[in-house]
Amino acid sequence: MRKHKVSEAVIRRLPRYYRHLTDLNQAGVVRISSSALGASMGLTASQLRQDLSCFGEFGQQGYGYNVDKLRGEIADILGMNQGHTAVILGAGNLGRALIKSFKFENSGFRLNAAFDILPEMVGSTIGATPVYHIDTLEDYLAQHPASVGILTVPRQAAGAMAERLVACGIKGIWNFTNTELNVQNSAVRVESVHFSDSLQTLSYMISEDV
Amino acid sequence: MRKHKVSEAVIRRLPRYYRHLTDLNQAGVVRISSSALGASMGLTASQLRQDLSCFGEFGQQGYGYNVDKLRGEIADILGMNQGHTAVILGAGNLGRALIKSFKFENSGFRLNAAFDILPEMVGSTIGATPVYHIDTLEDYLAQHPASVGILTVPRQAAGAMAERLVACGIKGIWNFTNTELNVQNSAVRVESVHFSDSLQTLSYMISEDV
DNA sequence: TAGATTGTTAATCGATTAACAATC
């Protein structure tokens, strides 16, 4: 499906396309042109067509794109239909918020289990997610392989936990700790959500010139 | 301080520089060259020097950069010393996690208040942050202007809440709702944290070609 | 059919990298 190496800029726009197409779909819109979709997203029609052309031909001359079909294609491209699974390490405030509120299914994931170290957490259930002791991580993953490990542990624990996940054969790490993880195994992909980077960027944008 | 229009790519690297310099500082490193810092971050020395040159001259030939001084300069550039304040709208799971765990001070912010609609939340205190009823938002902000409004409300409420914040003269919105906010007032900057975009990007990276 | 809109090739623009004189 991927014709050649796709640039990161393109990849990071795919989830946005998917989000807008989902909205359009729910609003009952059946077809849309590249110029209409682009305009609503602040992109040129050219860019949108160029982006999609990395993966195939999804439109029809004179008509545009079928919203539902294109949405499905992008879901496929993003790997949302590959039955990915996840485990989360750290059931602190942020971990619990993700477990309780984040819709993993909407991104094609199933959250299998959480791991923590606190006796009062271990053995409990958050939503439908069981919490196990972090000592049992290796045993658990050997039985139930996961695609992604989510890191919501304290900063100091991040490196060690990442290593253990990699050793367990995880494919990707979704990193919420405020560190740059240096994962040796280059087959393992790391995607970080850095709250402070985001807030500081906003800070720059609203600040007075010094 | 800013010589000309600085590209977004450069701006988004600044918080990373700041983070690495903070780590170096805490590790007791006093000076660093552009090539050493670049290498540790996966950037070329050229890029790093080019980036910094947008804002001034912070290094010394034959020596490199003083870690602590450069860290301070970047903090200034990011507006971290401008006494920014924030209020948070929505004290649900994610809102509470941010209130309890996110170190606003480390990014130069003070979180003044939270707003929610639930009777059992209103009047309480989370950490040191008081929770008020959302109906009192306008009154409160008139008394205590805030630089940034943080949106951790449900998706459906996002648009209306954004409008109210803008009407109150907020400068920026830190958006955690899974929507693209269409803020009319172009002076108001929106910075979004889209969890699902991030996870879907990771999904793409770990997925098999279709 | 005529109008609309695609996918793609070529042109432009911007960002990254390389090179080097200046100098600590």
Added chain:
DNA sequence: TAGATTGTTAATCGATTAACAATC
């Protein structure tokens, strides 16, 4: 002083935009 490393100018590379033949 000699070696190291900066800030900046020029060269390269990549991403975005424009243009257009193909065709629904």
